[in-house]
Amino acid sequence: MGVEGIGASVVRKEDRRFITGKGRYVDDIKLVGLTHAHFVRSPHAHARVKGVDTSAAMKMPGVVGVLTGQQIVDDKVGNLICGWAITSKDGTGMKMGAWPAMAPETVRFVGQAVAVVIAETKNQAKDAAEAVVVTYEELPAAADIRAAIKPGAPQLHPEAPGNVIYDWTIGEEAATDAAFKAAANVVSLDITNNRLVPNAMEPRAAIGEYNEAEEHFTLYTTSQNPHVARLVLSAFYNIAPEHKLRVIAPDVGGGFGSKIFIYPEEMVALWASKKVGRPVKWTGDRSEAFLTDAHGRDHLTKAELALDANNKITGLRVKTYANLGAYMSLFSSSVPTYLYATLLSGQYNIPNIFAEVISVYTNTTPVDAYRGAGRPEASFVVERLLETAARQLKVDPAELRRKNFITQFPHQTPVIMAYDIGDFGASLDAAMKAIDYAGFPTRKAKAKSEGKLRGIGLSCYIEACGIAPSKAVGSLGAGVGLWESAEIRVNPVGTIEVLTGSHSHGQGHETTFCQLIAERLGVPISQVQIVHGDTDKVQFGMGTYGSRSLAVGGTAIIKAMEKVEAKAKKIAAHALEASENDIVIENGEFKVTGTDKSIALPMVALAAYTAHNLPDGMEPGLKETAFYDPTNFTFPAGAYICELEVDPGTGKTSFVNFVAADDFGRLINPMIVEGQVHGGLAQGIGQALLEGAAYDSSGQLLTASFMDYAMPRADDLPSFQLNHTTTLCPGNPLGVKGCGEAGAIGASAAVINAITDAIGNNKLEMPATPDRVWHAIHG
Amino acid sequence: MYETTYHRPSSVDEAAKLFAQGSEAKYLAGGHTLIPVMKQRLASPSDVIDLGKLKELIGIEASGDTLTIKAATTYYDIMQSADVKKAIPAIAHLTSMLGDPAVRHRGTIGGSIANNDPAADFPAALVSLGATVKTNKRTIAADDFFKGLFTTALEDGEIITAVSFPVPAKAGYAKMRHPASRFALTGVFVTKTKAGDVRVAATGASQNGVMRVPAIEAALKANWSAGALDSVKISDSGLLADIHGSAAYRANLIKVMAQRAVTAAG
Structure with a gap:
């Protein structure tokens, strides 16, 4: 309804403040008496802390306090938790080592905080941090999965012998083995899924503020989920009870998952504000972001595909080692298990799947959810296998996929997920048409005559979004429910505030959510304000991640709107002396259908608040709340095709074309959706070609700045051709599925499939740098 | 950043005098290296003496067979200069590939x-x-x-005022950009002098910084063409190796970039 309702590419409301520098981020916030924190961090990947001498630092100019790991332990601040319990195949729980917010005894990765200096200025805090003398006894380090699992490897935590956190399985092992025994063809692949650094544009930051008279804390923080932060800080870290802790996540400059977690720095800022009796601000710099923001991915996988004589897939067997870093971050355990192995069926009818996932500790930065979180890793395994199978069987990769597509819905996979709807053939058709797949051999031959190696690569991804039905995730070990809440306040003058538990840190909720209201009431979006990111304002919320905000948070808004409309119709019917069943809402007015009688929304709202003439027994006011718990995941899916050329002299890859055909269900704001896909594709292509966190064998991060960690730039990327095919999600009233992660999930396999096609050689790891591609070509 | 004293002298002589007075002074030009290392607290000069605004250090002159670029001339001004484009277009091309627009407007x-x-x-x-x-x-x-990595013949306090280039018969530059930093993973500059000599230098490749490449010089002297380098073998001994490029890869790049530079030179 209206020009600003569902399906309208409305310009983003929030961009005015962002592009004019009027955003308000944590570091912009100035409080009376503010002090500044700087952390003393370990230069070693693994060492015992023999002593921390703070005496010289305490005497430095401007120093307000120097606090150590021992003090935070003595004050009984809780160790960091992991919110998802995973059970190993032998029935034992996960083997979790202790992670204090600052290390009192042992440091296990470079950058781990040992002490914090609080001073009048940031520079004074840095000066004094240099005067803190930490005595270390260096220990041998295990810097990657292979080093951590070999016999005699350095032990990180006494709780986890052999550095194994859990050895978990999913699916039917015997049936899958039988499928491989009976197979006509077996395809096998060893895959490294490279470690990534999230690199949100805004580094993490926190301000802790303690009000002694009220015994009340406020935390300003760069969070994707402020209510979850408050819950965890209260229930597990003993900082303050929930009613004495307000968490505010104001404008946040990107997250990509890395700002889901509650980090040591936020805990320390809050705790320290009480210790020193002043507000404490910490703003991380880019170097700290590289060393301490939770990294993503980092798998070693052996994957096998069984096919019968008709090229029908009969089985999939996967063994994955996942690197979780030195400590278990908040949702780290779930990423390589329930967010990964449950998607291994891809878009295909695979009767037998068995996966084993072994998660290990290493002396590296903790690893957790990063855009896609487990699903890019799964999609990469499946789509690299399909492409490799097609080459091995000498059949067209599109045809092999089509032959094995799931076409009947709902479809129960052997790995928990029940796909509700989709049309995988339609997406593949759209992508093939957009790239002129049939014309590729001619283009390849022409490129060859010009000295270039041209390749084409497909990737048909599926993801599980709209996270998630609370009962289902609870049965799988999740420590929280994953519903969402919304409150709609119609003010006495008819303007509307929507309080949502979702958090926008780049997604454009302030526009998209307004469009939901505009659609239903026919009011302009300028009359609607989205309120989020403050636990004192918003009733509750589980936050934004896993492409859940529209499917879950948006549905909560719809549910609250239904209640508001029902009450408003009663008021309108009373005022118009009509039956409420005859009231319809059009263009901001409540009309008696079939007549010219109507009353405008502001008059209904005013009537609700003056309460001079309401139906008998009706409470005044026009404000409703809804909590919505989804009934299933949503399943966005699509087909990406990449065409590129490799320069055989340098190994450099140049894009010719990149087409996407996504099925996200109904699109609320197509422009915002395109932006999300562009960003996701950039990160997926970044993983494929450029990005890779590298440690040396002693555990030093080699890619600790943008001088060595290659972030994708505009000129590294092609001009994307986006298409949409649509099946409406039956699980929610909006029919939406989520679009935030798709690009990052589907793109990397398309790129690697295209390069390996171009060079005729499958031995290529990500990131496929020119150096690696050249070596793959020339041996 | 540690505290420092910033100076903006009005002449080269004054700059040198200020340098001599400082206990651990540093000259500042575009600041692309000095400022980041100061911000990371890896450098703590007592005095920072800004040469970037000195009028006597800015400008480009072409006379006869010589192109002179004064030391504080920015990359952007070099790239845009009609004199440079006419005398040695390869320098304009090199500068156009250097960093990004922000870098080119400050770097000298x-x-x-x-x-x-x-x-x-x-x-x-x-x-x-x-x-x-x-x-x-x-x-x-x-x-x-x-004189090797981050080392030159400059004495303490000595100030570069200009660089003079003899105008060549032909010159070309080609580089493979480092995927992250966009510096040269390997770049090769080829020159055929008016006297018929051939000089080839590679950057980004050697553990000792910029290097001459005699094997390529000999081949090009015999036959100035990209094809003349097809059979040239470049040893990877002494070449840099890191996560972005092995020594063998850089050895390959020396040859491939030299071929492309020759093609560009015409």
């Missing part, structure tokens, strides 16, 4: 060669073209100027 030729980053572009141009570095004290041949 003097700052680049004084820092002598092993992956900087300009050292290759100076060595290949047989340029002369002029300072407030003397003139130094490019062959004698670059």
Whole structure:
């Protein structure tokens, strides 16, 4: 309804403040008496802390306090938790080592905080941090999965012998083995899924503020989920009870998952504000972001595909080692298990799947959810296998996929997920048409005559979004429910505030959510304000991640709107002396259908608040709340095709074309959706070609700045051709599925499939740098 | 950043005097290396003496067979200069590929060669073209100027005032960009002098910074064409190796970039 309702590419409301520098981020916030924190961090990947001498630092100019790991332990601040319990195949729980917010005894990765200096200025805090003398006894380090699992490897935590956190399985092992025994063809692949650094544009930051008279804390923080932060800080870290802790996540400059977690720095800022009796601000710099923001991915996988004589897939067997870093971050355990192995069926009818996932500790930065979180890793395994199978069987990769597509819905996979709807053939058709797949051999031959190696690569991804039905995730070990809440306040003058538990840190909720209201009431979006990111304002919320905000948070808004409309119709019917069943809402007015009688929304709202003439027994006011718990995941899916050329002299890859055909269900704001896909594709292509966190064998991060960690730039990327095919999600009233992660999930396999096609050689790891591609070509 | 004293002298002489007075003074030009390392607290100069605004250090002159670029001239001004494009277009091309627009508006030729980053572009141009570095004290041949990683023939407090390039018969530059930093993973500058000599210099490749490549020089002297290099073998001994490029890969790049530079030179 209206020009600003569902399906309208409305310009983003929030961009005015962002592009004019009027955003308000944590570091912009100035409080009376503010002090500044700087952390003393370990230069070693693994060492015992023999002593921390703070005496010289305490005497430095401007120093307000120097606090150590021992003090935070003595004050009984809780160790960091992991919110998802995973059970190993032998029935034992996960083997979790202790992670204090600052290390009192042992440091296990470079950058781990040992002490914090609080001073009048940031520079004074840095000066004094240099005067803190930490005595270390260096220990041998295990810097990657292979080093951590070999016999005699350095032990990180006494709780986890052999550095194994859990050895978990999913699916039917015997049936899958039988499928491989009976197979006509077996395809096998060893895959490294490279470690990534999230690199949100805004580094993490926190301000802790303690009000002694009220015994009340406020935390300003760069969070994707402020209510979850408050819950965890209260229930597990003993900082303050929930009613004495307000968490505010104001404008946040990107997250990509890395700002889901509650980090040591936020805990320390809050705790320290009480210790020193002043507000404490910490703003991380880019170097700290590289060393301490939770990294993503980092798998070693052996994957096998069984096919019968008709090229029908009969089985999939996967063994994955996942690197979780030195400590278990908040949702780290779930990423390589329930967010990964449950998607291994891809878009295909695979009767037998068995996966084993072994998660290990290493002396590296903790690893957790990063855009896609487990699903890019799964999609990469499946789509690299399909492409490799097609080459091995000498059949067209599109045809092999089509032959094995799931076409009947709902479809129960052997790995928990029940796909509700989709049309995988339609997406593949759209992508093939957009790239002129049939014309590729001619283009390849022409490129060859010009000295270039041209390749084409497909990737048909599926993801599980709209996270998630609370009962289902609870049965799988999740420590929280994953519903969402919304409150709609119609003010006495008819303007509307929507309080949502979702958090926008780049997604454009302030526009998209307004469009939901505009659609239903026919009011302009300028009359609607989205309120989020403050636990004192918003009733509750589980936050934004896993492409859940529209499917879950948006549905909560719809549910609250239904209640508001029902009450408003009663008021309108009373005022118009009509039956409420005859009231319809059009263009901001409540009309008696079939007549010219109507009353405008502001008059209904005013009537609700003056309460001079309401139906008998009706409470005044026009404000409703809804909590919505989804009934299933949503399943966005699509087909990406990449065409590129490799320069055989340098190994450099140049894009010719990149087409996407996504099925996200109904699109609320197509422009915002395109932006999300562009960003996701950039990160997926970044993983494929450029990005890779590298440690040396002693555990030093080699890619600790943008001088060595290659972030994708505009000129590294092609001009994307986006298409949409649509099946409406039956699980929610909006029919939406989520679009935030798709690009990052589907793109990397398309790129690697295209390069390996171009060079005729499958031995290529990500990131496929020119150096690696050249070596793959020339041996 | 540690505290420092910032100076903006009005002449080269004053700058040198201020330098001598400071306990641990540093000259500042474009600031692309000095400022980041100061911000990371890896450098703590007592005094920072800004040469970037000195009028006597800015400008480009072309006369006869010589192109002179004063030391504090920015990359952007070099790239845009009609004199440069006419006399040695390869230098304009090199500069256009250097960093990004923000870098090109601040970075200077003097700052680049004084820092002598092993992956900087300009050292290759100076060595290949047989340029002369002029300072407030003397003139130094490019062959004698670059002394290894981040090391030059400059004495303490000495200020580069200009670089003079003999105008060649032909010159070309090609580089493979480092995927992250966009410095030269390997860049090669080729020159055919008016006297018929051939000089080839590679940057980003050697553990000792900018290097001459005699094997390529010999082949091009015999036959100035990209094809003449097909059978040339470049040893990977002494070449840099890191996560972005093995020594063998850089050896390959020396040859491939040289071929492309020759093609560009015409």
